[in-house]
């Protein structure tokens with residue numbers, strides 16, 4: 001379902017039509033519900049946690065786990081969220097798309113480092129000379145920088 005007179009692509013937390021359009025994405029009800037659930041938490045949920053959160057939503061009645069997975073993939077491919085791989089666990093998702101460092105707890109839960117601390121951690125690896133040397137020595141192109149500190 002695309003945005004039209006019958007689409008209510010507007011939530012209490014904001015109008016996502018422009019945001020979606022800016023990322024080249026049609027604003028469907030399911031995308032909006034999934035994005036709203038993700039944007040409303042700092043918990044870095046898994047797809048299953050998002051599914052549990054949105055299945056009760058009247059606007060997403062009948063949504064399947066597969067649809068939630070696919071929607072999260074679409075949103076992350078369009079840059080509306082980040083997909084975070086966790087070692088040995090399911091991927092988690094983050095509506096905060098700026099580069100920032102995370103702490104991963106032993107149970108797999110993930111939290112953002114406070115901005116000032118994250119900036120200090122990221123500053124060390126954002127050094128262009130360092131990146132250039134890594135690219136030269138390893139023959140790779142560094143894209144996004146992702147830092148997870150593991151809590152014991």
Ligand SMILES: [Zn+2]
Nearest residue numbers: 094096102112
């Ligand atoms: Zn985060």
